[in-house]
Amino acid sequence: MALPKSGHANAHVLTHLCEAIEAVLTRKVCLTYGVRDILRWRWSSHGLDRELFDPFVAMDSETDGFPLGTVRDHWSESALSKADAERLALEAERQPWMVWHAQALLSATVAALADVTNTDTTCE
Numbered sequence: 001m002a003l004p005k006s007g008h009a010n011a012h013v014l015t016h017l018c019e020a021i022e023a024v025l026t027r028k029v030c031l032t033y034g035v036r037d038i039l040r041w042r043w044s045s046h047g048l049d050r051e052l053f054d055p056f057v058a059m060d061s062e063t064d065g066f067p068l069g070t071v072r073d074h075w076s077e078s079a080l081s082k083a084d085a086e087r088l089a090l091e092a093e094r095q096p097w098m099v100w101h102a103q104a105l106l107s108a109t110v111a112a113l114a115d116v117t118n119t120d121t122t123c124e
Helices: 011-025 031-039 050-063 069-074 077-115
Strands: none
Touching (some): 031 050
């Protein structure tokens, strides 16, 4: 059974979601950070099927213990080296799978954005 859509599409949400997906696809950010950024928009009003986000939830679950951002300041160098090596190995293994799902989510996002009225925002 399909989960309900999130509600009416919001151009602001769709635009930022599109940017987050593109950052993953172009490798502007590491996969772990990109997944976390994509999931920031999961419960927002974007009008997309919620199950499109499930692979990102799974990846986030696998990577939630890895330090990113300012929390890294509280880790020792040796612990960061070990965590980074583990994260990079996991990201390399999951990259093809996540790229496929990111492309599917991007396609749905672009289609939803095209249907939003009163916006001149594009994302492709």
